[in-house]
Amino acid sequence: MYSKIIGSGLLITTAFFAVADQYNMSLNYEPITMKNGAVTTQPASVVDKAWHVDKKTVTPITEGVYRIAGWGIGNVIAVQAPEGWVIVDTGDSMTVAKEQRAALEALLNDSLDVAAVLYTHSHYVFGTQAWMGENTKVYAHEWMEKHLHADNGVSALAGNFNARAMIQFGMLHPESGPDAFPNQLGFSMDKLSGEKGYVSPDITFAHNEIETHHIAGTEVIVLPSPTDVTDSVAYYFPAKSLMVTNAINGDGGIFNLYTLRGDRYRDPIRLVEAADLLLSYDFDFHVDIHGAANTTRKEAVQSIHAFRDSMQLIHDQTVRAISLGKDAQGAAEFVHMPLAIRQDKEIYGQVESHVKQVYNGIMGWNGWDVYDINPLRTNEFAKKYIDSLGGVETVIEMVKSSNQKQSLDGWQWSLYLTSQILEVDANNADVKQLRADAARALGQRTSSANARGFYISEALLHEGKLSIEGHELHSFQQLGQMMGVIDEQRLKKSPIASNVEYLRYLVDTQKAQGLYAEFNLAMNDSDAAFSIVLRNGIIQVAQLPNDGVTISLSHAQWSDVLLGKTRFSQLDPSLKDFDKALTLQP
Known part of the structure; x- marks a missing residue:
């Protein structure tokens, strides 16, 4: 072990790591206390400073290029071009974007004429309206908007994605005290609930193609760069010797190849290829959407x-x-x-x-243990396992003993044992507290923001301290259901195609057995038309007409169908089987 003093005057003790065994390396830290009371680890405590987001700043990178940072982990890059300003990414909300624009204009002592907004990917696109001018054009990958709506719009996955993001990023954690998030890898609720100013792209780039565009009077080379999402691109500005990337910055830590909140598979080889493509270009300045800027060719190459x-x-x-x-x-x-x-x-x-x-x-999921091919149901396994150890009370004593060890393996074992107990006795208050104690101890000792978010959220959940809009949460599944509820406003803002496809995920196959029905849906306030068939426990949405009746509805009237205000049998008696097969919210 060794100790040192960091800038805040805080004494830190850090463990030496055995070179031969790196397993659970991110957990091997002694906890420290930060100024906001957060109990965490030394690497987590210095993230903001290392990423240069500890202060809200507008930093010149080279002539006519500025990095706007400190309003979260996402940087905004402003590039001055002959025919106006080019803004790369627009952040989390309108509130943030307005502040960022004002800060840049204050530094320049001039108002901005924004000619173009370029999106690197679908994650930081919500402040665009704050940058828009009369003739501003918006550029993005051709899949960007599709992915944006899949994650945040009317989608069967949106509730789960958003709930798990809230858990991972500690959005429901207190702002101060031991459970507070130690760095900007934790988000406030503004990330989800802040005013959004997204603007759809006017010009899109073909997937996996290198394209050259002349934007605002300057050449911009668009490079395929599928990092955390496949709609990600990098932008090379030859006139500025500038490369702007998304998530290709090795100085900020190991890239989040898998995020605990869950996401589509991030193939590491596609990331390697994206990095190699960048390095085939000649540039002196490298600014990533995350982390500090690299202001020399040598720094950029080392980082990439x-x-x-x-x-x-x-x-x-x-x-x-x-x-x-x-x-x-x-x-x-x-x-x-x-x-x-x-x-x-x-x-x-x-x-x-x-x-x-x-x-x-x-x-795939299967390893070498044939038990895993057809395992016992979770509840059945928990019962048998607890019985084999001597019953619930005996296992509770094991948990207490394990927690008392005050060791990583002790807390890890406690989490496993309490998982089994709560499976058969879900409301045991003593077990919930024992589980909370173990989860919090691990959360305070991990350098990983992902892991901390889940550990501390778990602790708060079982202590009855996790709530949203005044409603106490009793499970994370409850949070997912709350975040996934659709309403008139969400349906109104979502493309009609997404709203129609949503129907597919409302089929209850136990109710749908043996049912068949079909109809054609023609939107009377747009040119959209769909063929919808209920068959074999699925709903198929297609374009070619079927032999059923044709129903003409507006976007708003279709929303009433999804919200359960209008039954299918009210549209036409031949569609009564849709009412039987679907689980619509009341």
């Missing part, structure tokens, strides 16, 4: 190499582990990285999670 090499290493060593006969957990325990690449770098995700994701992407 660090990013791509860590991704290749995780991929190649996971494949090596598979070749040695290891399953996902075995691979997570096996993969070793040079300390210079890994130590203190797991500030967002953690390597074990990344390895398991790569294993699953290559091999």
